[in-house]
Amino acid sequence: MTKELSPADKAKFVAAKRACDYVQTGMKVGLGTGSTAAWMVRCLGERVREEGLKIVGVPTSTRTAELARQVGIQVVSLDEAKWLDLTIDGADEFDPQLALIKGGGAALLQEKIVATASDQMIVIADAAKEVATLGAFPLPVEVIPFGWQTTKALIEETLVALDVMNREVSLRMNGDRPLITDESNYIVDLHLKRIGNPRQLALVLNQIPGVVENGLFIDICDVVVIGHSDGRVQVR
Numbered sequence: 198m199t200k201e202l203s204p205a206d207k208a209k210f211v212a213a214k215r216a217c218d219y220v221q222t223g224m225k226v227g228l229g230t231g232s233t234a235a236w237m238v239r240c241l242g243e244r245v246r247e248e249g250l251k252i253v254g255v256p257t258s259t260r261t262a263e264l265a266r267q268v269g270i271q272v273v274s275l276d277e278a279k280w281l282d283l284t285i286d287g288a289d290e291f292d293p294q295l296a297l298i299k300g301g302g303a304a305l306l307q308e309k310i311v312a313t314a315s316d317q318m319i320v321i322a323d324a325a326k327e328v329a330t331l332g333a334f335p336l337p338v339e340v341i342p343f344g345w346q347t348t349k350a351l352i353e354e355t356l357v358a359l360d361v362m363n364r365e366v367s368l369r370m371n372g373d374r375p376l377i378t379d380e381s382n383y384i385v386d387l388h389l390k391r392i393g394n395p396r397q398l399a400l401v402l403n404q405i406p407g408v409v410e411n412g413l414f415i416d417i418c419d420v421v422v423i424g425h426s427d428g429r430v431q432v433r
């Protein structure tokens with residue numbers, strides 16, 4: 198599975214593989230979205246096929262559901278599973294408190310619901326995702342399409358009220374159309390450069406009508422498994 202991997206993929210792969218060691222037969226597992234999470238889904242699929250690992254997976258996007266089925270993982274909905282033992286997912290950034298920015302792959306809504314419904318959330322990431330302060334990566338916010346420009350203006354006003362210095366807000370596009378999430382919503386990206394108080398920002402953003410969820414994951418992640426391109430793995 199690791200033949201001819203680029204250094205970036207090697208780092209993602211080793212983190213994903215190590216995180217899969219936490220998975221045991223009988224578990225209900227939340228399956229994250231993104232290129233790192235895809236390695237985890239492939240690794241779990243390999244264990245299902247070769248070791249007879251028996252798990253059910255709750256995917257966090259249609260793409261992950263498709264991949265999970267392809268590799269032989271039994272897929273169920275969150276409502277069928279009800280509560281999960283573990284979710285393994287990637288992240289765009291993590292800080293020393295294990296607060297995260299997620300949603301680079303536009304799946305933050307299902308990802309946050311699934312991770313919150315899990316006893317444990319393990320994040321898998323390459324070392325480049327580690328930051329002292331969140332915010333260099335644009336913060337994704339999922340908004341409903343109805344009145345999205347008004348919602349965007351309210352987000353901008355909120356950033357002014359919070360004295361946020363850099364506050365460019367952009368609608369995420371897919372070619373010349375707005376990107377549509379699995380829940381038929383839009384994503385606006387907040388280019389803040391630095392998020393001084395992620396907890397406050399997460400709470401305030403979710404008070405704005407039209408905002409469905411934001412990509413700040415606070416007090417959700419329990420463990421970060423960091424992969425390096427030389428094959429080393431660190432666990433935080």
Ligand code: 5RP
Nearest residue numbers: 231232233287300301302304
């Ligand atoms: C998707 C996510 C991803 O986990 C995040 O964007 C990291 O992706 P990748 O592993 O491809 O860097 O939050 O919504």
